[in-house]
Amino acid sequence: MDRFPENPNLNPNYTHLPEIAADPLSWDFELWEYLNMLDGGADQDSTSQQRIASSEKIMDASSAGSIGATSRNNDIRCQIIGVKKSKMDAGHRVAFRTQSELDVMDDGFKWRKYGKKSVKNSPNPRNYYKCSSGGCNVKKRVERDGEDASYVITTYEGVHNHESPCVVYYNQTPLMVPTGWTLQANSSHSSSSS
């Protein structure tokens, strides 16, 4: 299953930003605030929010480096390449570009695949997922980077209205960590699954 890549407690390979709350109920808001700061306080309505309207624009944002945060951890790179408010009621949209052999990052939530589509200018198909939790309308798009297949572009749309069904930390359940992941100490949370 997918783990929450923005939550370092769930995915130690995720290059996390310490300022960003790990709370799954508010994380994309925090990311949005953080990226606004990175973007020099650009106008939210006309500038950075418009940068991710399509995969092409996602790549533009990535290459321009005008929005986003990149760092590195154990040879696994995860780059936040853009955030925008969704036109839908679902909320914000956040795109990650992650160097991973796995097609789908395990983010702790349970996703159901509802579509697969080949996209123009990309040899790799795009997969569409919905959060399988009842009443939660969060969607996720996953596709391989057409320019570098070692990267996976994951786009989250919306905000979860529930806690992760798999919120566990490695000091309680180390078996949950996939092969190849590097464990990272959890200093601020205790298990919610007890």
Added chain:
DNA sequence: CGGCTTTGACCTGCGC
């Protein structure tokens, strides 16, 4: 048997 994936069809938005 229930839940999930697959996949073709359909819908919608956008550019020309």
Added chain:
DNA sequence: GCGCAGGTCAAAGCCG
């Protein structure tokens, strides 16, 4: 208005 591309639906099949 038309065509294309992206996104979603839903039926069928698979698997535990």
